[in-house]
Amino acid sequence: xxxxxxxxxxxxxxxxxxxxxxxxxxxxxxxxxxxxxxxxxxxxxxxxxxxxxxxxxxxxxxxxxxxxxxxxxx
Numbered sequence: 001x002x003x004x005x006x007x008x009x010x011x012x013x014x015x016x017x018x019x020x021x022x023x024x025x026x027x028x029x030x031x032x033x034x035x036x037x038x039x040x041x042x043x044x045x046x047x048x049x050x051x052x053x054x055x056x057x058x059x060x061x062x063x064x065x066x067x068x069x070x071x072x073x074x
Contacts, residue, residue, distance in 0.1 A: 007027040008027060009025045009026065009027060010025065010026070010027075010030070010031040010032075011023050011024070011025055011026075011031065011032070012024065012025075012026045012028055012029060012031075012032070012033045012034065012035055013032070013033070013034045013035070014034075014035045014037065015034060015035065015036045015037065016037055016040045016042065017037055017038070017039070017040050017042070017043050018040075018042060018043070
């Protein structure tokens with residue numbers, strides 16, 4: 001096996017947006033570095049479900065429903 005082909009994995013500390021921390025192995029920074037997250041699973045709508053609603057005023061969703069609506073009905 002060739003030398004120096006694998007990245008240097010070491011322990012870093014990850015700080016979530018709510019202040020909680022955990023240690024993991026990573027190639028980020030140097031041994032003992034701290035990675036502060038701007039977005040994490042406890043705050044991002046992709047993981048929390050969010051409250052985004054779909055607003056469609058005769059646009060793509062309506063055209064799709066009109067064109068393929070018969071296939072979607074059970």
